[in-house]
Amino acid sequence: MDEVKPLLLLKPKAYARRWWVLMYVSLVMVFIVLSWNTWGPISQSVEYGFGWDNSIIADILTVGRIGAFCSIIPLSYLADMKGIRYAMITSTTMVLAGYGFRCAINQSTSTWPALLGQIFVGSGMGIAYSGPVAMSAAWFPPKERATATSITVMCTYFGYGMAYIIHPLLVSTPVFGEDVSSYWNTNQTERINYTDHNLSTAATLTNGSSGKIVLNKDKIQEETMTMTYIETVIAAVLVVVGVTLLPNVPPSPPSYSANAVKMGYTRVFLHVKRKKLDGLDFLVS
Template sequence: MNADAKQPLLNSPITDADHVSSACSTPGYNTINAAGPQLCHSPPTYHTLSSSSNIQNPDDTEPEGKAEGETRVYRRRWYVLMVYSLLSATQGGVWNSWGPISATAEDAFGWTDATIALLSNWGPIAFLVSGIVFSWMMDVKGLRMSCVITGFLVAAGTGLRCITFNTPAVTWLTHVGHFLNGLGGPVAMAAPPILSAVWFPPKERTTATAIGTVLNYMGVALSFIMGPLLVPDVPSTNSTNTSSFHKSSDLSFSKHNSSMILGSKAENATERIHEEKNGIALYMYIGGGWSAAIFLVLLLYFPSKPPLPPCPSAAIPRENFVQGLKHLLTRGQFWLIAIVYGISTGTLSCWSSVLDVILKPHGIGEDEAGWIGFYATCSAALVSLIVARFADFFKRIMKWLVIMSYITGTASFVVFALATVKVIPSSSVLFYTTIIVGTTALNAAVPLIFELACELSYPTGEGTTNGVLTIMNNISGLIFLVVVMIPGIGEMWTNWTVVGTSGICIPLLFLMKEKYNRLEIDEHKPALNAEIIFPSPQA
């Protein structure tokens, strides 16, 4: 028996292979024999460089060993995707730790709404700091280094939050912890298309991207449940009536009795704050322990790529990082999809974070608004997986699926905005329906947009491409949050901003020319001695 076949499952290049074929060279996999990509204005074309080259016929695949030009799909790809998805979900959940328990945190630590807002804002702020660095790292150094460093940042950030729960130290440590967690945002948001390109065959690529993407959403959704479950809420007392009662009956009590009442109140407040801090501490300890466990798993085993590529396009070297950035600047079609993703999803995610403020004038409280957000996130995750699987079965329709999603989402938010200004009758059912449908439709398109961007920009690396996309998303979100912080601006404008930023994307999507540069290569399966000529960046 071949020695490779005797190796453990996670180390063997053969025993966990689902499918083996021999149709391409494998640059980057110790069998490099690739000419540098040339550019033209047409779809990728292939020319034989030499008739004397030793090309292996797909039908002559060796039964054992690594045949030159071999591609292979490994079962361990699901392990890699699962571990990454848990990392992404953890990073997203940590980012949203304080929003669902904001009232308790303010009571326990003396924080204000501005403190809670800044803790959330560290996410996009830190993203802009580390975005380019991690984009380069994912393309040049690979997934392992990028994910291990991200796992360390998340674990360190959650660990800092566990050191003390006494003010003012807890405030500073929490801010630093959230900044560290935010630094890992580029990998948590942008890595799914890279992982799917490196590990998965074309028929599973969009599905894998969707799984990695929606798990980040689910981490955020889970924080809406875990926080309130572990942390006691601030007691809802009618402080105004209580205060009036004591004022009106003040003459009937002696100074001694008044002192006893005040002392009892102070004792109750101290006990309440102690319980709140204990609940928050438990929440932080669980988050810190879980983050440390994910980091340990990444450290022990998380390979950057399989021994052999899953498809021809995975075997072809990408452009170097600087050259890839230069080419992206000239790819007009890529910038159409980048603008669509950036302004629509960046605005929507920040709009969702102030949903309780938007719905409060319409009789929907903070808890109910949180559940609406939770249901919308879960719905978006489920629909994303269904749509992505559909896109894997029926190729070359991603653009039209995205257009349908944006038309549906925009229409839902138009109805919602009209209901908030009483143009049409409003009700809780209407608010639930329009928010959930609108959020689901727009977020379900995200994996498709990631894959479309990779196809349009290929052979620019997936890390570079999606790094730029997610940076634009965070810039859009920051602008939205800055405007929200303007005193007295109100909240009605936010609803029409969501309508406008999603609606303007529809004509942009119609203008986009759908191209599948990467899929062309996988379908053509160029031979070992093929020279591949890619479309011009301007195309």
């Protein structure tokens, strides 16, 4: 809808840098959702590589959703009150913290690094629900807001789908074998820790025996950690770029309504409550 009645004397102006802001926010959306959907596409690989089972994968995905649910309102409030820059920096910082925990998953037999990492990554994903609208309202004129919002929202779905392409390409699928008589270490005293799905075959294997084993467990662990380190660097770059280069609002608003004075949340709530009570009094009378 065109704005035909000025709300302020300041003349609206659209800046070319709005496309840079759109590109940055869109890339962050792709990366955050891709990070949140890390374990699902490679669930079989990490089950055999790290000894996780289906229940652990389900728990990791669940805590990620809980983190996203709990962060929607705080990040939306931050974007509304402080601007898109502070909300994006907070979101990418939480994702980086999540990758910090993920980098320790091969250092512990427990799954707590994966669970904590998923909570932080999921918390960073809360910006995907409010960031597109906040960005387009602050930077784009009315005729371009729908397009800018749709591009950013589409990037969230794009990141979700890309996880099913990128992660399986980076992490190998399990390779199974039957004869384990030749899989000894160089000291000929310990068997390499290959295992099957339920970890029971490896516990009963003896010298010269055979059973279903995973031949590339070490490779799966190495590739998973390499993928994690690469994505950690990407998360760090997004934080640095957001802090140093991402502007909060344009010097002049892109529309008259973009720079209008907004009512606080408490005042809005009280106003709505008062109007509701006035309406009930009218019905009673």
